Amino acid sequence: MTAMDWLVILPVLVLSGWALTVLLVDLWIPAKYKFITPLLTVLGLVVTLGLSLSKFGNPQSAFNGMVVVDGFAIFLDFIFLVSGLGAVALAYRYLRRMGIERCEYYSLLMFSISGMMLMTYANDLIMVFLALELLSIPLYVLAGFVRMEVRSEEAALKYFLLGAFSSGFVLYGIGLIFGATSHTELPAVAAAVGKSSANLPMFIVGAALLLVGFGFKQAAVPFHMWSPDVYQGAPSSVTAFMSIGAKAAGFAALMRVFVAAFPSLSADMSWVLWALSALTMIAGNVIAIAQTNIKRLLAYSSIAQTGYLLMAFVPYGNNQVLGDTVAAMLFYLLAYMLTTLGAWAVIIAVEKNGGEGLELKDYAGLGRRHPLLGAAMTIFMVSLIGVPPTLGFWGKFYLFRTALEGGFVWLALIGLLTSLVSAYYYLRVVVIMYMQAGEPETADDLWLRLVALTCAAAVVLLAFMPGSVLSLAVRAVLQIL
Amino acid sequence: MTPVMVVFGLLGVVVILTALGMLLSRNAIYSALFLVLNFATVAVLYIILGAPFISLVQITVYAGSIMVMFLFVIMLLGAERLPGSDRLRRQRWIAAILGLVFVAQVILFIFFRGQLTAPVGTPPATLGSPQAVGTTLFTTYALPFEVTGAILVVATVGAILLTRGAALPYSPIRKEEK
Numbered sequence: 001m002t003a004m005d006w007l008v009i010l011p012v013l014v015l016s017g018w019a020l021t022v023l024l025v026d027l028w029i030p031a032k033y034k035f036i037t038p039l040l041t042v043l044g045l046v047v048t049l050g051l052s053l054s055k056f057g058n059p060q061s062a063f064n065g066m067v068v069v070d071g072f073a074i075f076l077d078f079i080f081l082v083s084g085l086g087a088v089a090l091a092y093r094y095l096r097r098m099g100i101e102r103c104e105y106y107s108l109l110m111f112s113i114s115g116m117m118l119m120t121y122a123n124d125l126i127m128v129f130l131a132l133e134l135l136s137i138p139l140y141v142l143a144g145f146v147r148m149e150v151r152s153e154e155a156a157l158k159y160f161l162l163g164a165f166s167s168g169f170v171l172y173g174i175g176l177i178f179g180a181t182s183h184t185e186l187p188a189v190a191a192a193v194g195k196s197s198a199n200l201p202m203f204i205v206g207a208a209l210l211l212v213g214f215g216f217k218q219a220a221v222p223f224h225m226w227s228p229d230v231y232q233g234a235p236s237s238v239t240a241f242m243s244i245g246a247k248a249a250g251f252a253a254l255m256r257v258f259v260a261a262f263p264s265l266s267a268d269m270s271w272v273l274w275a276l277s278a279l280t281m282i283a284g285n286v287i288a289i290a291q292t293n294i295k296r297l298l299a300y301s302s303i304a305q306t307g308y309l310l311m312a313f314v315p316y317g318n319n320q321v322l323g324d325t326v327a328a329m330l331f332y333l334l335a336y337m338l339t340t341l342g343a344w345a346v347i348i349a350v351e352k353n354g355g356e357g358l359e360l361k362d363y364a365g366l367g368r369r370h371p372l373l374g375a376a377m378t379i380f381m382v383s384l385i386g387v388p389p390t391l392g393f394w395g396k397f398y399l400f401r402t403a404l405e406g407g408f409v410w411l412a413l414i415g416l417l418t419s420l421v422s423a424y425y426y427l428r429v430v431v432i433m434y435m436q437a438g439e440p441e442t443a444d445d446l447w448l449r450l451v452a453l454t455c456a457a458a459v460v461l462l463a464f465m466p467g468s469v470l471s472l473a474v475r476a477v478l479q480i481l
Numbered sequence: 482m483t484p485v486m487v488v489f490g491l492l493g494v495v496v497i498l499t500a501l502g503m504l505l506s507r508n509a510i511y512s513a514l515f516l517v518l519n520f521a522t523v524a525v526l527y528i529i530l531g532a533p534f535i536s537l538v539q540i541t542v543y544a545g546s547i548m549v550m551f552l553f554v555i556m557l558l559g560a561e562r563l564p565g566s567d568r569l570r571r572q573r574w575i576a577a578i579l580g581l582v583f584v585a586q587v588i589l590f591i592f593f594r595g596q597l598t599a600p601v602g603t604p605p606a607t608l609g610s611p612q613a614v615g616t617t618l619f620t621t622y623a624l625p626f627e628v629t630g631a632i633l634v635v636a637t638v639g640a641i642l643l644t645r646g647a648a649l650p651y652s653p654i655r656k657e658e659k
Contacts, residue, residue: 023638108635
């Protein structure tokens with residue numbers, strides 16, 4: 001361990017150090033100047049983003065291979081940090097409007113992002129577990145940020161208990177894998193499996209337990225039960241961040257661990273992942289049809305998106321298509337982040353104190369009364385269905401194409417059919433916005449409009465140059481150590 | 482029968498008796514104190530097995546801090562008198578079956594342990610010593626160690642945040658839903 005090792009993970013060090021600093025500095029900021037805290041947070045996130053991007057194209061490993069900072073990690077860091085910036089912009093006036101303004105929000109947010117970044121760097125099962133805890137614990141607290149409110153406390157408690165349970169699965173899995181191979185470093189685990197000294201049944205049970213734990217974080221069916229209640233009860237800005245960050249981190253873990261450590265299991269694991277993916281797409285999209293609350297609707301929609309993302313992992317042992325599928329997954333995550341962040345900005349704009357303004361009927365007339373917000377929401381819904389000209393279309397296009405390349409025709413077909421089903425509930429939001437009469441009031445919040453319009457513009461404009469975005473993702477994948 | 486084995490057997494009897502005492506005691510304070518004795522005895526077993534570090538962790542963390550917290554919770558809540566509950570009665574059959582399975586496992590292990598795997602060689606005396614653990618923790622595992630520190634800070638901040646502060650007016654659900 002040298003100073004060089006710490007330099008490699010400098011972005012995470014800066015961010016977690018800054019989270020502590022903001023926590024302390026806020027104590028001396030008088031109540032009149034509380035806007036400084038989010039400003040400092042944005043500064044920290046932007047500096048971290050710059051430090052992280054400066055490492056692109058220069059993959060390094062540190063701490064004897066315990067962490068690797070490669071293109072894959074930096075691409076995901078970009079997603080975490082930008083969604084973190086979005087979560088600050090969404091929260092700034094929202095927290096004040098709802099009377100829950102406390103500086104710990106920003107500090108916990110930064111800690112959670114540090115955990116997510118560490119998760120993408122992790123190349124050792126011990127780091128995977130610790131990063132999972134560092135990203136989850138702030139989210140448990142943030143979900144219960146609206147103290148004294150039963151639904152928010154329920155969300156926090158449910159998330160905490162089930163999260164701790166799933167952490168137990170991960171830890172038990174790690175223990176069994178260590179027992180079977182006497183290694184925790186991912187490449188060493190993969191190498192040890194080939195030797196005769198490895199205990200193969202124990203190893204397979206361990207891998208399966210890890211899959212359960214990661215599936216929980218991603219909210220894959222059948223490990224999704226917590227997510228609608230937690231998404232509904234948590235403050236909306238937290239939900240927005242959680243639905244992007246925690247999910248992407250779960251996929252980072254799955255990708256690192258399965259590709260690096262379990263390539264030998266791919267023949268059997270592929271079918272497990274196939275079933276998970278198909279089940280998640282079907283259940284998420286079908287249950288979403290019955291929802292009348294917009295937060296629950298998006299919760300089931302995000303479960304369905306997990307199914308599409310899982311599609312990229314099904315052929316993970318096939319080295320010929322692996323690069324393509326991971327690149328398609330990164331592309332889809334980027335599209336998902338922009339779309340989700342924007343959609344939540346619109347939801348927060350319509351939401352009112354006391355839990356009002358969260359039903360679908362509260363959106364009646366939004367399209368005519370607030371044309372810009374209505375148009376933005378339409379773009380997000382269309383992008384979530386996967387219709388051109390939006391980024392969501394290209395995301396699904398690349399994912400389905402790689403599924404076909406991997407030889408999983410039925411899976412691509414299920415994806416296509418469930419996308420058609422999803423059109424019903426996404427378009428219903430659009431129909432209600434434009435066809436039904438109503439005079440919805442929206443919050444007078446510049447930041448929300450900025451996030452919604454920027455995301456809408458990005459979703460449409462980037463859709464005209466999907467090739468260059470994809471080539472960035474491919475470059476990121478090529479640098480995987 | 483070496484003297485060490487006699488001591489080991491006596492300690493084993495104490496461990497089992499204190500565990501039973503903890504389960505069967507009707508007074509929560511007695512249960513907690515039985516558990517302290519149980520933890521302390523297990524710590525001595527660890528020393529005999531050549532794991533002084535784990536033994537001390539067992540005493541400081543489990544017998545020390547966690548049990549002190551348990552006692553505080555029991556006394557502050559005034560929950561030392563446990564009501565005679567029927568809730569667990571239905572589970573007794575399951576408990577009996579699982580207990581039999583466990584005993585069968587132990588017996589099988591005693592009879593067939595020679596055939597299962599090669600016996601583990603005696604580890605070097607320094608393995609698991611406080612010094613060795615410390616050196617590994619601060620060199621090879623320095624990063625995980627620091628991350629653990631960050632997790633503890635976050636957990637502390639979160640616990641304070643969730644348990645202190647005024648009632649908040651915001652509500653994410655409709656009034657009529659409550």
